[in-house]
Amino acid sequence: MSDSTVTVTEAADPAPVPVGPFEPFGPVGPVERTPAPTGRRLLRATGATVAAALVGVVIGVGVIETRYDDPAPASAAAAPTAAAPAPTATPTPFGAKANGNHFGSLRDLLLPVPAGYALGPDDGGYGNDVELSADQLSAEMDSDLQQIPKEKRDKLRQYWEGLHVKATGVRTYKTGTDDLVIGLRLRQFNQQEVQKANEYTAVFTGDTGLFRIGPGIPGHPEAHCYLMPAPPSAPIDYLECSAAEGDLLVIMSAEGAAPLPKDKIVTLFSQQLDRLASPGASA
Template sequence: MSESDVIVPGSPAVPTPEAPPGAAPEAPPVPVAAPSGLPVGHAPATPTAPRPPRRLLRAGGATVAAALVGVVIGIGIIEVRYDDPAPATAAPTPASAPAPSATVTPFGAKSNGNHFGSLRDLLLPVPAGYGLGADDGGFGNDVELTGEQLLAAELDDEVVTMPKEQQDKLRKYWNDLHVKAAGVRTYTTQAGDLTVSMKLRQFNQQEVQKLNEYTAIFTGETGIFRTGPAVPGHAEAHCYLLPAPPSAPIDRLECSAAEGDLLVVMAVEGVAPLPKDRIVALLAQQLDRLAIPGASV
């Protein structure tokens, strides 16, 4: 709320005293200062009949205007003003209504598919029944990395054993992706029987789409992976189960999806059989959070 001006009513004019007949003229009175410190003008006295001598009137019933009290509440400031009753010499200027402030969205998606804001904000908040999980390798359990940090965390460890020529090709491919950032958040159930890692990788939209399509083809036609569950309302999401013997006590599932300039990768590990409905529900919530305005799914 914008601050209001304090209005101090002007003091009433002080008439000039009349000298009695035969008396020496008195020195002119000194102008009395108003409570605000501004000089007060003298109203001309035009008596219609002789009056008895009067003494100088002293200023009485002075207006007391308390200072504005700024009270900070939430995001605004409430201003309180107290005025003692006094004869007003001028009508107060009405305070203009504060201009409505535009709501600023800290994160989201533009209509062209590019996302803005922190990737930690774009990541799905910890759902009910879950807590933050363990660190995902060298990433941590709730972190955002720049493209350079991601390169150091993921690529450097993988290319050190490659020949120099292959290292250069892989680094060039990585640089051509124009990776901006990556966000990672892990979740675990309160019972500790299921852990989830959610990653967002932000780079060129065309490359995001290509990688997601490649994942669908690679996992669907090789026969190495087991078919995973579908994600209702998100045909662009692909899930698959990693190879494991039928009697394995632990099972693993991975999913990927493309949302504009974000590649979403979810990795799940838990006690077999995995609760697939709960898992795809988490992914659906994450994808809904990244939804592009006006896009149809």
């Protein structure tokens, strides 16, 4: 992920003002990369820290699967026919409500590892396939907030509580040739704040001139992608995409040998967004 920090103004109605592509789960920066077997350093793994969110409206949507047993054969004495069993309902383990809120494990909502990929390297200290609860994220934030003055700390804590954080899901992927690593993160929090975060990132990465414009995501106008600044001769390139899907902020990072295979990256991000589409996200 790209670097970002959160500052607090001294205005009458203070609000955190992110600097850099907005990361609502705190200042996130590159960590030390682990070299792939080829010797390339591929993933800018990131850690989640200060300020962010996941709203906890976990509303289930059931899919009814109706099954009936074969009717019992009629006897010669015309015995009474057994009543068919009542239909049974099998709840979906995860999905999306019509209002855009998602339910179920974020690990289920994350895109399964597609054919041609394997789980990638660890994303910071969180591993390569994990869900972090609101309590875990809050405890980590509190630890990081000890480094700043108390008055700013209290304002950031107030901001965090207003986001209604629920969880973060993380999964990384790598190609079989180890020349591309992709990280996906699902941040679940208040829908209005998710939308603001995505809009802010689009404006910041599009209007400052600091980033190169990335590919579009067909069928998902709310998604946007951008590439990090890099000289034309750089051997490694880095691309990031962001999208808002209801109460989920979806962030994808991709790093690999230049030029990046943008078609593969777009396809994978599209598959992730399609999986989250509401209503009725499913396996």
